[in-house]
Amino acid sequence: xKAIVTVIGKDRxxxxxxxxxxxxxxxxxxxxxxxxxxQDYFTMIMMVxxxxxxxxxxxxxxxxxxxxxxxxxxVRIQREEIFEAMHRI
Amino acid sequence: MINRNEILQTIEMIDQQHLDIRTITMGISLLxxxxxxxxxxxxxxxxxxxxxxxxxxxxxxxxEKEYGIPIVNKRIAVSPISMVAGSCSAEDYSPLALALDRAxxxxxxxxxxxxxxxxxxxxxxxxxxxxxxxxxxxxxxERVCSSVNVATTRAGINMDAVAIMGGxxxxxxxxxxxxxxxxxxxxxxxxxxxxxxPFMAGAFHGPGEPxxxxxxxxxxxxxxxxxxxxxxxxxxxxxxxxxxxxxFRITRMGQLVAREASRRLGVPFGVxxxxxxxxxxxxDSVADILEEMGLESVGTHGTTAALALLNDAxxxxxxxxxxxxxGLSGAFIPVSEDAGMIAGAERGSxxxxxxxAMTCVCSVGLDMIAVxxxxxxxxxxxxxxxxxxxxxxxxxxxxxxxxxxxxxTVGDRVEFGGLLGSAPVMPVHPFSSREFIARxxxxxxxxxxxxx
Numbered sequence: 001x002k003a004i005v006t007v008i009g010k011d012r013x014x015x016x017x018x019x020x021x022x023x024x025x026x027x028x029x030x031x032x033x034x035x036x037x038x039q040d041y042f043t044m045i046m047m048v049x050x051x052x053x054x055x056x057x058x059x060x061x062x063x064x065x066x067x068x069x070x071x072x073x074x075v076r077i078q079r080e081e082i083f084e085a086m087h088r089i
Numbered sequence: 090m091i092n093r094n095e096i097l098q099t100i101e102m103i104d105q106q107h108l109d110i111r112t113i114t115m116g117i118s119l120l121x122x123x124x125x126x127x128x129x130x131x132x133x134x135x136x137x138x139x140x141x142x143x144x145x146x147x148x149x150x151x152x153e154k155e156y157g158i159p160i161v162n163k164r165i166a167v168s169p170i171s172m173v174a175g176s177c178s179a180e181d182y183s184p185l186a187l188a189l190d191r192a193x194x195x196x197x198x199x200x201x202x203x204x205x206x207x208x209x210x211x212x213x214x215x216x217x218x219x220x221x222x223x224x225x226x227x228x229x230x231e232r233v234c235s236s237v238n239v240a241t242t243r244a245g246i247n248m249d250a251v252a253i254m255g256g257x258x259x260x261x262x263x264x265x266x267x268x269x270x271x272x273x274x275x276x277x278x279x280x281x282x283x284x285x286x287p288f289m290a291g292a293f294h295g296p297g298e299p300x301x302x303x304x305x306x307x308x309x310x311x312x313x314x315x316x317x318x319x320x321x322x323x324x325x326x327x328x329x330x331x332x333x334x335x336x337f338r339i340t341r342m343g344q345l346v347a348r349e350a351s352r353r354l355g356v357p358f359g360v361x362x363x364x365x366x367x368x369x370x371x372x373d374s375v376a377d378i379l380e381e382m383g384l385e386s387v388g389t390h391g392t393t394a395a396l397a398l399l400n401d402a403x404x405x406x407x408x409x410x411x412x413x414x415x416g417l418s419g420a421f422i423p424v425s426e427d428a429g430m431i432a433g434a435e436r437g438s439x440x441x442x443x444x445x446a447m448t449c450v451c452s453v454g455l456d457m458i459a460v461x462x463x464x465x466x467x468x469x470x471x472x473x474x475x476x477x478x479x480x481x482x483x484x485x486x487x488x489x490x491x492x493x494x495x496x497x498t499v500g501d502r503v504e505f506g507g508l509l510g511s512a513p514v515m516p517v518h519p520f521s522s523r524e525f526i527a528r529x530x531x532x533x534x535x536x537x538x539x540x541x
Contacts, residue, residue, distance in 0.1 A: 045096070058155060062154065077527060078155070081156070087095040087098075
């Protein structure tokens with residue numbers, strides 16, 4: 001199952017490493033990453049494949065957002081279909 | 090692949106512009122729960138609802154987490170109880186309302202609609218019993234919503250029912266005086282009620298509906314308003330185009346959620362209701378959209394035209410985004426649930442008369458309006474009659490959800506809390522309609538009903 005991970009927060013050392021480590025521990029494969037820093041704000045968008053993930057998708061979503069909150073990041077994972085539905089006919 | 094701007098745009102809509110799915114509503118037929126003994130009937134109702142809707146809330150929450158889109162309400166609509174209770178020998182139907190309330194609490198939904206009767210052409214014995222049970226039923230329950238259809242374009246207006254509902258509303262207000270007349274916030278009087286409306290308080294599962302169905306109501310006034318910020322000073326052609334595009338996006342998301350909920354629950358998908366439903370949250374207001382079009386304060390001259398454009402553009406944009414559109418589908422203008430409308434009413438720009446005019450061009454009607462507690466029942470009935478006339482002649486749904494707030498007068502405010510918000514008490518005309526309402530009978534169906 002393909003999903004989009006977005007990470008938004010104040011830029012600092014190690015954000016990518018932390019998020020990728022969580023995803024790796026849960027067996028989520030990263031397919032594509034793009035990231036920028038705009039006015040000190042770090043924005044990363046990843047396309048991932050969560051079909052190898054052992055936990056339920058909703059649990060993975062909770063884990064990412066709670067881990068993110070600990071370090072002041074907004075981390076969310078959403079199934080790709082929502083963006084397809086909204087932006088593609 | 091989806092590009093990063095599109096992803097960030099979607100997230101911004103959800104995070105900052107209050108984009109959400111307003112409700113997933115499961116419609117359940119209770120027609121097979123009929124029983125001569127009201128207690129057995131109540132037990133059957135409780136068992137059927139808790140069996141069919143056992144997974145509704147959990148499924149809604151799963152979808153919410155997986156797609157990252159808030160689904161604010163999970164709700165249930167049931168067959169009009171006057172039809173279910175027709176074979177009961179009891180006079181008072183409140184035990185059935187209590188069973189609905191218990192079932193709603195057991196499955197975790199915040200409202201259950203369908204303590205209803207359809208009396209647009211006349212009353213059955215059961216309809217009369219249900220209507221006289223409404224005040225007690227609503228005062229004794231927390232989550233049950235009630236509606237009565239008093240008129241249709243085909244049948245005309247049942248003025249006897251209109252007169253009775255004026256009294257029922259007053260009684261419901263008095264029985265819930267401790268909560269500001271809260272029972273009235275759960276009671277809708279309709280003309281041309283629809284069978285598949287997912288929004289409360291007027292949802293019920295119509296007799297033409299299947300055994301069980303999933304209907305979804307979308308929302309997003311904040312997103313529309315935000316899109317309009319980019320067309321400052323542009324002509325209305327641009328405004329209409331912008332609203333259409335935005336409504337399309339919002340509705341596509343509703344369609345996705347509806348399809349997914351229907352698949353996971355194993356229940357057929359009914360309709361997506363394309364309504365712009367405001368909430369009391371700042372930035373989630375229909376009034377703000379109208380003001381963004383260039384009106385100083387909602388309710389001033391030009392408001393009806395602005396609302397007509399908005400309502401039409403929302404439908405045009407949404408209709409292509411969903412396989413089945415239904416329900417009420419239009420902009421809602423509930424006063425207490427919209428921060429901009431509240432401000433307009435308090436400023437004096439938004440009056441009851443202007444709201445009535447606005448209901449000619451949008452869904453649904455005079456919604457969540459508080460009036461002085463000493464307003465006579467006949468005046469409330471006459472307000473219902475006016476609103477029904479607009480619905481009947483224009484072939485559209487109209488409704489009245491009005492709260493004669495006990496002990497309150499113009500200038501006071503009534504707090505309902507949560508999504509129901511707070512309502513400033515608005516003035517009504519002091520001149521009597523008593524003799525008009527005392528006539529009773531039926532106002533005949535208009536010529537436009539003869540379409541065959």
